Amino acid sequence: MILDxxxxxxxxxxxxxxxxxxxTIDxxxxRDIGIGDNLELxxxxxxAFAGGTSVQFAFITSANADLSSATVIVQTPAIPTASLVAGSEWLRVQVPALSQAAAMQRYIGVxxxxxxxxxxxTVTAGLALDREGTAYYPSGLNSGGF
Structure with missing residues (x-):
């Protein structure tokens, strides 16, 4: 995953x-924030979360820098605390083309x-240029010569 x-x-x-x-992102x-690239939120x-009941995450857009009066682009259902463990990832989605003024207001956030x-x-959220992933191979695979 390439982070900026x-x-x-x-x-x-x-x-x-x-x-x-x-x-927020204004x-x-x-500036170039990945024009022509597939950005992912x-x-x-x-x-890990503790003490509460659930959290709902949403990708939002707003005309205001403080993200007040925001419009939800996409959101998760309420996620129970037991599922909010360290390393878990939520709402990994491809971001709609940022040039579509009708779909996006001036600021985006979460x-x-x-x-x-x-x-x-605690959470870290942002836009990334590449999907982070892991490839699993069968045991005993000879990777010599790669």
Whole structure:
């Protein structure tokens, strides 16, 4: 996975109550954020959640930098605390073309809607240029010569 700090929306952000990502991406700034590439939104649990009931993750867009009055592009169902373990990944989706002004407002970010009060749990979320993945091979595979 290729990460760019400018495309991180949350960087090990603690989630204890309903909130939005600490960072936003301003689509009005002239820059290359992967034009022609398949960008993916990812949300990854860094530290396991504890204490609450569930979290719902959403990819949002807003006319405001603070992500108020946001429009949801895509969201997960409520995910129970027991599933929010370190290393789990949620809402990995391909981002719609960012040039479609009708679909996107000026700012994009992530919202975290919680049920209950969490005493722990952090997430990292952002846009990535490549899918992170692992290839599993059968035991005894001779990889010499690769």
């Amino acid at each position: 700090r400018q495309l991180l929306l949350s960087n090990a952000q603690p989630i204890t109550a309903t909130a939005v990502s600490t960072n 689509l009005a700034i002239a 990812f949300i990854k649990v860094i530290a 919202s975290y809607t919680v049920v209950g009060t969490f005493t722990g749990g």
